[in-house]
């Protein structure tokens with residue numbers, strides 16, 4: 001099978017690998033669509049914990065191509081989405097349901113072969129039938145599942161006023177999910193006017209392009225009950241904390257550089273009862289994410305901006321690496 005292998009930092013090569021053989025309780029999926037995400041770009045750049053060499057791609061959907069011994073409830077040819085997260089299920093964190101914090105956490109496309117290949121092997125427990133949902137929409141279930149983990153961690157109160165920094169694909173999935181959780185008023189900030197127009201069609205109450213601190217302050221003088229960073233820029237996190245209302249929460253969702261730092265006033269956090277929440281990967285949110293896309297409660301098709309064949313993965317990664325150059329980029333298979 002044709003696959004793109006991340007050989008090491010900045011080393012990417014097209015290879016022909018042996019057809020994966022499903023072991024007991026394993027499934028081989030013929031990939032139809034695989035999202036390219038910032039994490040893939042980070043793996044290529046060597047700034048994310050990956051085990052090289054590895055076939056990247058962790059946001060994928062396709063058709064069941066082979067079933068291992070003991071697999072029940074799946075059929076050959078059935079359309080499926082794959083949860084890439086592989087917790088050990090034995091460690092102290094897995095034992096209490098914190099699967100995303102597993103001490104030996106693996107993931108398809110990060111530590112084991114993923115979706116930038118014609119076929120992928122996955123444990124049957126990670127494979128979700130998607131019914132009639134097109135694979136290019138099902139490839140959004142993984143990023144939406146991560147978003148839902150963030151939303152669950154932040155706990156959106158009905159009627160809450162929310163401020164989101166960043167209207168990329170993740171910002172717009174956050175927008176739709178938070179709105180569905182009953183937020184009262186949603187403000188979205190970005191540098192790109194086109195993205196903000198899309199944010200408005202997807203339910204933003206107000207959008208602001210490159211607002212000054214004064215503009216943000218006058219938009220809501222008492223601050224926002226929930227502020228979300230979907231940019232991964234430390235300076236934006238630092239700035240955003242100032243607009244969190246007393247008793248409010250700040251969700252750190254965008255992936256900042258590991259050595260990024262911000263300055264923070266502990267007195268301010270204390271005095272204004274501020275809660276700062278992190279959200280890594282996904283945890284038991286794959287099924288609800290699938291349902292939100294299937295029901296149309298979250299629309300993903302408007303977020304898909306580029307489709308490339310597997311051979312063009314280097315171009316796709318280049319596009320994802322340039323901020324603001326694209327919305328969601330996918331590798332699609334014939």
Ligand SMILES: [Zn+2]
Nearest residue numbers: 037039059143
């Ligand atoms: Zn991703």
Ligand SMILES: [Zn+2]
Nearest residue numbers: 088091094102
């Ligand atoms: Zn574990």
